[in-house]
Amino acid sequence: MxxxxxxxxxxxxxxxxxxxxxxxxxxxxxxxxxxxxxxxxxxxxxxxxxxxxxxxxxxxxxxxxxxxDRRLQLIGPAYYLVWLRLLKLLLSFIPAIVGTVVVAVEVAQGDGFGAIGPGIVAAMQVAVQIAFWLTLTFAVIERAQPDPTMPGWTVDQLPDVPTHRDVSLAETVATVAMLALAIGYLPLQHFQSWVHDTDGGNIPILAPALWAFWLPALIVVLAASVVFEIVKYRIGRWNWPLFGVKGLLDVAFAVPVAWLALSDRLLNPALADRLTWLADQDNRDTLGVIIALSAAGVVVWGLIDSALKTRRQTR
Structure with missing residues (x-):
């Protein structure tokens, strides 16, 4: 033995x-x-x-x-920082571009909001592929040339001291994305909605007559809100002028929506042909009140939240 x-x-x-x-x-x-x-x-x-x-x-x-004399590591210290920097760079924009293109193609084919799912899946798949192939490439290089001659580090490569920001990039991106979706939905619902007539034709959710003024005006307000979010991020913190502009933009959007809802002019009258409960005037009035109260609630909450942030950040 x-x-x-x-x-x-x-x-x-x-x-x-x-x-x-x-x-x-x-x-x-x-x-x-x-x-x-x-x-x-x-x-x-x-x-x-x-x-x-x-x-x-x-x-x-x-x-x-x-x-x-064999290294027990996938990517050693000689290449690790280069691999990490390149991985972060590629993942920062390529998956987003691919996902956006997929969503645009799906929307053009008439999928509406259903295009968001395939776009997210495509972006995730691209991110996985980038991570895999880049790591494999560096692993091969690591074993082919384990001791490379890399450029030396100098103090000139030191980044600037980051400034403190009270407005985060994640919050700004999320808000801008939501505003962009709202801007896109207003014209999209006119061509693709979840309500169809007996022949399969599209029935817009919002009254088509609103395109004469109110819907373009609301799109302008939403676009101005996007600009506001970008400016707020560049400034980096809330102040009272920003609070005032935010309040004006919120009111400029919510008041027309509430007024149109209460006057039974917001929703498309043709919806009553397919949604029988909308044929009843009392139901339409109740729905209008709910929409108006929701719009007012969003404005009030937004004003309270931004006022508290402004007060805290201007002390």
Whole structure:
């Protein structure tokens, strides 16, 4: 039966170059036997000494990597920072571009809001592919040229000290995205909605007569809100002038929506032909009140939230 030493040598030698196995086997066996003999000379049992010596030598695969001068890492420190910087750069815009293109194509084919799902899936798939192929490329380079001559670091590469921002980029991007979706939906619902007539034709949710003035006006207000969010981010913090502009924009959007809803001019009258509950005037009035109260609630909440932020950030 093979001894622990024989098993340890076999496990180590299977991972070293064939031309060096005899040399390494002779050297390693001699070292193990010397270490066991030293412990046995001190009165320790040979089997116990052998087990302790092999335990101290550690994992045979790790020992083999030292003999073979082979790195046990996918991407080492020589290439890691370059890999990480390039990965962040590619992931910062390529998946978003692909996802946007997919959404645009799906919308053009008439999928409406159903195009968002395929766009997100496409962006995630592209991100995974970028991460995989870039990592594989650097892993191959790492093994082909483990000690590259990389440009040295200098103090000129130090970034500027970041300024404290009370308005986060994530919050700004989320708000702008929501506003962009709202801007896109106003014309989209005129051509693609979830209500269709008996012939399968599209029935817009909002009254088509509103395109004479109110819908373009609301789109202008939403576009101005996008500009406001960008300006607010550039400034980096709330102030009272920004609070005033925000209030005016919210009121400029909510008041027309509430007035149109209460006067039964917001929704398309043709909806009553397909949604029987809208044929009842009381139901339409109730829905108008709900829409108006919702718009007022959004404005009030927005004013309270922005006022608290402004007060806190201007102290």
């Amino acid at each position: 093979s001894t622990l030493t024989d098993r340890y040598l076999a496990a180590t030698l299977r991972s070293v170059p064939a031309e060096r196995r005899d040399e390494i086997a002779t050297e390693l066996r001699a070292s193990i036997e010397d270490m066991i003999e030293d412990r046995s000379g001190g009165g320790q049992h040979t089997a116990t000494a052998e087990r302790e010596v092999l335990t101290e030598l550690g994992n045979p695969d790790l020992l083999a990597s030292r003999y073979a």
